[in-house]
Amino acid sequence: MNLDPSHPEGEVWTYQTDVELPAGFYEYKYYVTFRDGGKRFVGDPCARYGGTENQNSAFVIGGSRPAGNTVTQVVGGRKSLRDLVIYELMIDDFTDEYRGYRAPLRAVVDKLDYLKSTLGINAILFLPWTAWPNPRFNWGYIPYQYFSVEFRYTNDLNAPAEKLSLLKKLITECHQRGIHVIMDGVFNHIGDVEPEEELANGFPYRWLYQDPQDCPFVGRFGGLFPGLVDLDYNNTCTQEFIEDVCRYWIDNFNIDGIRFDNTPNYWINDDERGLPTLLKSIRTHVPDLNFSLTLEHLSFEASYVVNQTKASSYWNNGLWQLCFEQLQNGSLKSSIVGALNTHVGLEGDRVATLYISNHDHSHVAWQAGVRAASREYKGSLLWYRTQPYAIALFTSPGVPMIQNGQEFAEDYWLMEDDEGSARRVKPRPLRWDFQSDNIGKQLLPIYAKLIEIRLNHPSLRSDNFYPSKWEDWQTQFDPEGYGVSSENQLLIYHRWGSTSTGTLERFIVVLNFSDSDRIVDVPFPDNGNWQDLLDGRSVNVSNYKLLGWKVTSNWGNIFFK
Template identity: 45%
Template structure:
């Protein structure tokens, strides 16, 4: 075995030899009596016997034979990387299976509890019903090719994509959702994005039929598999994982980076015996070393990063997706749940340290490690401390929605806090960058905050700001044509299907928005200075409500903002002045520039010549200008 970059948990699950047409079931349970480092909190599972049963027992009829379940044999598991016995692995092999998709579960018997039917914690496929696990014999195969040139994250233009909602309006009945995405990749490439952040594709909890259960994917039960709903093609049952590999290959062929949204703070586990298998594999589930509150408890069953086995499991899941699917980044959901400020030896800091080591062993450059931490500026400090690439920069969204939604006669259109919002790189260490956005899956639509599609123009200066500030700007699927399915903060209507209405692209409002987003994406792509961290005026005094002497900053009375952006690259030396008018009337700006010009507005393609070293021009209502000049 080649031990470079070795991932222990990747060796478990239903391991298929397609040539020999057999499957080997391997289920691992850590044991602190054999290796005390495995866990400090937790106990033994008190298992007396494990067997496996499923429709593979009778391939023709696909009948589960409870009376002839196949017993797994327990042996000590020695990790070949350090030759340490880390626990027990239960193993059984089944030979000579016809090609097809098979579902299975483990029957686990205990000393002092009734037997349980439990799915596979390292299963690669989600079953069609009853939270079964699955495997495939035969069928099509594919190898994922890495992207030809992975760019630094600051150069990415990200599209957050909800697989179900994105494809619901156009996919065929005999087409898996992940297959259908491929048919829209040319559209996304034309839009100008070069990265897709897929909301979780890993299996989530359900009790009946997988096809009938909608989820955003933030209630995971397994971390090595793909949700059945996303890869189910009724006419072709043996391809499943191949669809995801083909999708990633198609993305990479177009220069589109792939980000996996991964939920490693918690797992769902609900009676009777449904959900996270490493919870139900213990006679007393509370003894599971994988589950237990580590930091901030928020959802479902927290994963316990105080125990080494939990960190190994999560790290190995990340390496599995990196090795086998050539993903280009991971977005870590809700990292508040596995971060303790004064604990670098456990949780998020330790996980990222080991992932960086694994990425280095694989010579993986520019791999993005992105945090969803807090909804405020505190996330920046955590990003620096743990060595992440980026964090979601939510103040950009929050302030924008606040300004759009709270206007009245007595309330300013914008407030001085907008300057801190726009200075997105402030506080980030060199080489780290924010992920700013105006909307995401978790919050309401920017078009709704602005008063609906009839008032879409009010959102324009915020759109221009998003693509002219530092970071990797992100838009949410449908944002580019004004999708107005809003999301409540809580309640039964929060996580429900919101299919994109693709006809909006052709409507006047949608077409106008789409054109502006395409233009801004192109400007962003063509001008490196807009991707630099340089911003002026930085550290704005929020007591100051008028422009500074250079005419830069913030004018509260007229709802204007003017800021400077530039880079220090000798090969491509660029300067920008961005003027934004948030009011509903045209306004004049007057600001100092360092060169006589002319300066070209990239939005109107018109030039402006400074007078006595100052640009004086009018900015239309709810609009802006991006004045550009090479040094």
């Protein structure tokens, strides 16, 4: 072993083998001897490759050269977060049905043209791709090697020496199609378990200490994550380590944003350590405001935290909660107005990210078939009940996000609380033939149309929303005819804004959440011809009303002028 104490990153140890290593994938561990005579195999916390088993680290000899795997910028440059439609993609589930023996990262590329050209999205949020501590299926939220892409995602029998290059090629393929790539970063806790004999399991830094409890990287900072080990931002080494992790993925893979998992646990009000310093460091490193920083801060203080930090957005659970509750109970709550007016509480160009389902929950199509009163469980057979929620999603302020498979009514059930049994995280492989069955071939074009409308009309991405104030006790339309009619399960709201050329765009959105057609007088801010963007029909409005309008059950209208 040779020591170089002059390296700009600190002391660096190197080792040269006695023989030349042929091309291949090599796994290794450090064998550490402690002062008390104890010995332990420990992984490399800075390894760029995760091994096949036992939390090994790895390196590659041969294969393509790093210089040949540079990642291009997204075509046309990064867009503002509010101009994106995000597709939440779980790499394993997404490719399970068709990848064969190829690496999942390679197989994702097969569907990029579908995502861009058929569906129309322009951003992908990839569930975590950093390595987790075992070879089994995982969502990725228990990281242990932060600089390593998960081996399960890179294992390609036809090209064993290609690993990180596959992720770079995937991101480049996305960028060439104008698709932003958002990384899911898990920086609150790590995956770690007690060692088996001399074999350390999980986060390597912890096991490099004779007594793992002495490791300054782990410990209580803010909240606690049951069953996992939390990172301790009381200590500068932890702060700097996670900042280095973010810079690594930003600089080497040209990602376009980061979604920060479980941020309440490393946020303490009036304390700059943890989340505030991390966000500030990233924003200093990437001053481009179109590089998005989104928080999973599922608490009442989320908008406050976004305003107080360098964050761009936060996950807003409001629409999802009402969607799932109302689908089950067959009702419409007046609080849906507030759930759609998501810019309330946010300052400047900050926006909320909203959805009607994500990886943490059952697919919304499954929820559509749940009827609490009659105890019916028909799943996606009642897919059409999700339509007004989808229209609301794409016509509200904020950033719309859809879960992979949502667009063709994938319908897996997922328990909301496994009570510590560890049974929530399970495979939900997409069934791609659903695209063309009797349900998928009806729903997919609807999502494609809604995404097209959203991206073609910048004013739908504005913060303007009326009625801007609505109390939960208001269960009938206001005197003008806007708001909620709980009895009839109708919702009417106004959206507006200007295009890049200064042209005023106006929208009246009428939604029917009931299973029956409804007749309603629709208010308008202007007379004349308005076009329904969903079916192309034009209506003529006089006296600022469209009288006796029929709204189809579980459907709606997006009137545009």
